[in-house]
Amino acid sequence: MKSKDESPAAPPSSPPVQFNRRHLLGLEELSAEEITCILDNAESMKSIFTRTVKKVPTLRGRMVCNLFFENSTRTRTSFELAAKRLSADVVNFNIATSSVAKGESLLDTARTIQAMHVDIVVIRHSCPGTPHLLSRRLNMSVINAGDGAHEHPTQGLLDTFTMREKKGRIKGLKVAIVGDILHSRVARSNIWALTKLGARVALVGPSTLVPRQFEKLGCEIHHNLKEGIAGADVINLLRIQLERQRKNLFPSIREYRLLYGLNRDRLRYAKPDVLVMHPGPVNRGVEISQDVADGPHSVINEQVTNGIAVRMAVLYLLSGNAGTAPATE
Amino acid sequence: MRSLIIRNGRVLDPSNGIDEITTVYIEDGVIKQVGGQCAVAGAEDIDATGLLVCPGFIDIHTHLREPGREDKETIHTGTRAAAAGGFTSVCAIPNTEPVIDSQTGLKFVLARAESDAIVNVFPYGAVTKGQAGEEIVEFGDLVYYGARGFTDDGHPVMNAEIMRRALEYSAMFNVPVLDHCEDANLASGGVMHEGDVSNRLGLKGIPALAESIQVSRDADLAALTGGHIHIMHVSKKESLEAIRRAKASGVRLTAEVTPHHLTLTDEALADYSTYAKVNPPLGTAEDRAALLAALLDGTIDCIATDHAPHTDIEKDQPITDAPFGSIGLETAFPVLYTKLVLTGRMSLEFLVHKMTAAPAAIVHLDPRGSLSHGAPADMTLIDLNKEFEVTPDFFLSKSRNSCFLGERLRGSVETTICGGRVVYHQRKVLRPQA
Numbered sequence: 001m002k003s004k005d006e007s008p009a010a011p012p013s014s015p016p017v018q019f020n021r022r023h024l025l026g027l028e029e030l031s032a033e034e035i036t037c038i039l040d041n042a043e044s045m046k047s048i049f050t051r052t053v054k055k056v057p058t059l060r061g062r063m064v065c066n067l068f069f070e071n072s073t074r075t076r077t078s079f080e081l082a083a084k085r086l087s088a089d090v091v092n093f094n095i096a097t098s099s100v101a102k103g104e105s106l107l108d109t110a111r112t113i114q115a116m117h118v119d120i121v122v123i124r125h126s127c128p129g130t131p132h133l134l135s136r137r138l139n140m141s142v143i144n145a146g147d148g149a150h151e152h153p154t155q156g157l158l159d160t161f162t163m164r165e166k167k168g169r170i171k172g173l174k175v176a177i178v179g180d181i182l183h184s185r186v187a188r189s190n191i192w193a194l195t196k197l198g199a200r201v202a203l204v205g206p207s208t209l210v211p212r213q214f215e216k217l218g219c220e221i222h223h224n225l226k227e228g229i230a231g232a233d234v235i236n237l238l239r240i241q242l243e244r245q246r247k248n249l250f251p252s253i254r255e256y257r258l259l260y261g262l263n264r265d266r267l268r269y270a271k272p273d274v275l276v277m278h279p280g281p282v283n284r285g286v287e288i289s290q291d292v293a294d295g296p297h298s299v300i301n302e303q304v305t306n307g308i309a310v311r312m313a314v315l316y317l318l319s320g321n322a323g324t325a326p327a328t329e
Numbered sequence: 330m331r332s333l334i335i336r337n338g339r340v341l342d343p344s345n346g347i348d349e350i351t352t353v354y355i356e357d358g359v360i361k362q363v364g365g366q367c368a369v370a371g372a373e374d375i376d377a378t379g380l381l382v383c384p385g386f387i388d389i390h391t392h393l394r395e396p397g398r399e400d401k402e403t404i405h406t407g408t409r410a411a412a413a414g415g416f417t418s419v420c421a422i423p424n425t426e427p428v429i430d431s432q433t434g435l436k437f438v439l440a441r442a443e444s445d446a447i448v449n450v451f452p453y454g455a456v457t458k459g460q461a462g463e464e465i466v467e468f469g470d471l472v473y474y475g476a477r478g479f480t481d482d483g484h485p486v487m488n489a490e491i492m493r494r495a496l497e498y499s500a501m502f503n504v505p506v507l508d509h510c511e512d513a514n515l516a517s518g519g520v521m522h523e524g525d526v527s528n529r530l531g532l533k534g535i536p537a538l539a540e541s542i543q544v545s546r547d548a549d550l551a552a553l554t555g556g557h558i559h560i561m562h563v564s565k566k567e568s569l570e571a572i573r574r575a576k577a578s579g580v581r582l583t584a585e586v587t588p589h590h591l592t593l594t595d596e597a598l599a600d601y602s603t604y605a606k607v608n609p610p611l612g613t614a615e616d617r618a619a620l621l622a623a624l625l626d627g628t629i630d631c632i633a634t635d636h637a638p639h640t641d642i643e644k645d646q647p648i649t650d651a652p653f654g655s656i657g658l659e660t661a662f663p664v665l666y667t668k669l670v671l672t673g674r675m676s677l678e679f680l681v682h683k684m685t686a687a688p689a690a691i692v693h694l695d696p697r698g699s700l701s702h703g704a705p706a707d708m709t710l711i712d713l714n715k716e717f718e719v720t721p722d723f724f725l726s727k728s729r730n731s732c733f734l735g736e737r738l739r740g741s742v743e744t745t746i747c748g749g750r751v752v753y754h755q756r757k758v759l760r761p762q763a
Contacts, residue, residue, distance in 0.1 A: 129601025150531030
């Protein structure tokens with residue numbers, strides 16, 4: 001699987017039959033087989049850009065547009081690099097200076113991009129369901145790069161990819177996700193991928209941010225960090241946002257750190273070979289201590305590397321179906 | 330003289346216990362006689378063979394949007410939509426721009442109704458000036474000029490002291506205060522019902538108790554003041570216990586439920602459909618079942634549409650930005666007939682009663698809603714067997730934001746008669762002589 005071969009054209013010449021979607025809107029609707037297919041493809045992709053010549057011509061002549069309505073550096077850059085390594089052309093639609101600032105509607109912005117013959121649009125928006133709206137109304141492939149608190153499928157895939165790469169499997173792993181689960185698209189995408197692939201998922205955080213409803217998604221709920229991470233193979237920490245404190249969902253950053261901050265002492269409750277993950281950007285000294293973030297268990301930087309591989313795989317798999325079916329509009 | 334004879338129809342008048350194939354005689358715009366033989370001078374004949382003939386429907390919760398949002402609906406288009414849905418009377422919600430909170434505004438609506446409407450328009454006044462929730466309006470003056478009730482629907486009265494005074498003061502004039510029960514703090518930022526579906530979709534939920542807390546508050550205030558509180562569009566099972574308790578202890582409390590809350594659930598938003606984004610939000614299947622049971626046992630008094638037109642421009646937005654609301658006048662009867670009568674959940678007679686005499690009683694429009702001798706001749710003729718699909722071009726409303734788009738329904742309104750005149754017949758509007 002992990003090819004060290006330096007020969008070109010590592011990806012297969014045509015997308016495999018088990019993946020024939022036009023859009024990646026979320027992981028909820030994907031089967032375990034489809035998720036595995038993306039992860040397998042990502043392995044081949046990773047072998048491409050970890051060698052000297054980091055580029056293949058697979059998507060030459062294709063146009064990818066990054067349409068980000070929320071600030072993002074790492075995800076947007078990751079998609080851009082992924083597309084470029086597949087030889088696609090990439091444009092970044094800068095919202096702050098675009099006609100959106102002049103009151104243009106979302107659909108009009110998207111129609112404009114479509115009229116420029118873009119094949120794949122990568123969208124991030126604060127409102128859940130916005131990628132779904134575009135996928136229904138436009139004739140482009142749509143990749144969800146984060147829609148509000150709903151999903152961030154490529155993050156869920158890269159987290160799962162990293163776990164599988166390090167642990168050799170997903171089935172049977174205990175994964176603790178710690179933090180603001182309620183408002184987290186990263187958590188939801190992780191939950192879907194991990195439960196479908198057979199991991200045990202424990203959600204950890206204050207009762208205001210980890211409501212009981214998540215039990216319905218097949219997760220364990222813990223409000224005590226030590227209990228939640230006990231025996232964990234993986235701890236995935238989420239960024240805690242100060243904005244939530246203003247809405248009285250927790251009383252202070254200080255108390256959050258006291259109750260849920262991961263430090264070296266607390267790490268001992270997990271398995272000795274536990275992986276520590278974080279989607280970034282990291283609040284050092286809040287959800288994670290400096291020594292753990294930089295310590296031997298941390299794979300935070302490898303997650304960034306793997307993000308490119310996963311996004312290459314997604315772009316590649318969707319491009320086989322980009323712009324082929326008629327739009328409903 | 331506006332005289333009319335409607336022959337051979339199945340005449341269903343729940344308030345008078347009539348359900349038979351017979352003739353209705355109308356003279357000078359009022360019901361003269363049902364059944365038997367009767368001489369009516371110069372009458373036009375309508376053959377209603379194969380049709381249901383019933384009192385015209387009455388909607389006590391209609392957003393006509395005029396003045397201010399004529400891009401969504403006007404009194405002209407809204408009353409045409411009403412007629413197409415078999416409604417002969419609509420009560421206009423005052424959350425317009427400007428808000429109807431004075432004699433001037435009320436007179437504008439009545440004057441527009443006089444010149445533009447093809448069915449009866451009964452306006453409400455706001456509870457507080459500008460619906461700002463601070464000062465009560467001139468209830469006495471507004472009632473004198475024709476207000477049938479008072480509501481801050483759209484911006485519910487949060488201050489319990491203000492609501493107390495409104496109920497206390499309105500009781501003098503024997504008019505209801507109609508409340509959209511929603512605690513603004515609990516509901517703040519919410520898009521849909523808080524539950525498993527909202528959690529899965531990552532959308533901020535509105536908890537059921539945002540409604541039920543206000544229902545309990547209003548019931549207690551009505552008990553204290555002797556005022557008539559009407560609970561608009563009850564949507565959650567948690568609200569029903571407070572309504573039952575209040576009614577059992579003799580509080581003047583009435584309640585309505587919409588066709589969409591009786592037939593849809595929060596699963597309708599599973600694909601982020603903005604057309605299913607309504608307020609109060611669609612509940613769970615359990616809520617839906619509890620609402621139906623409450624309508625059947627009399628806890629809920631009547632059906633109202635909460636017809637809430639919005640433009641495509643507004644609804645074609647990300648779901649958090651799109652406004653709440655669905656149009657409902659043109660689908661109310663066929664939806665309920667198809668989904669509740671044809672499935673055996675309620676009788677046709679019960680449904681017609683809950684859309685005619687029951688709402689009329691709440692805002693004192695009786696004898697409208699019946700075919701009693703001397704009642705205004707407001708009637709609806711329906712082909713119960715005719716099936717149709719709800720498509721965007723189906724609507725006479727200016728807007729198309731229906732949560733029932735794409736449904737195949739039975740029960741087509743063929744003819745609507747208002748004040749003894751045919752105002753609508755088979756997809757055509759017939760403008761009566763002024």
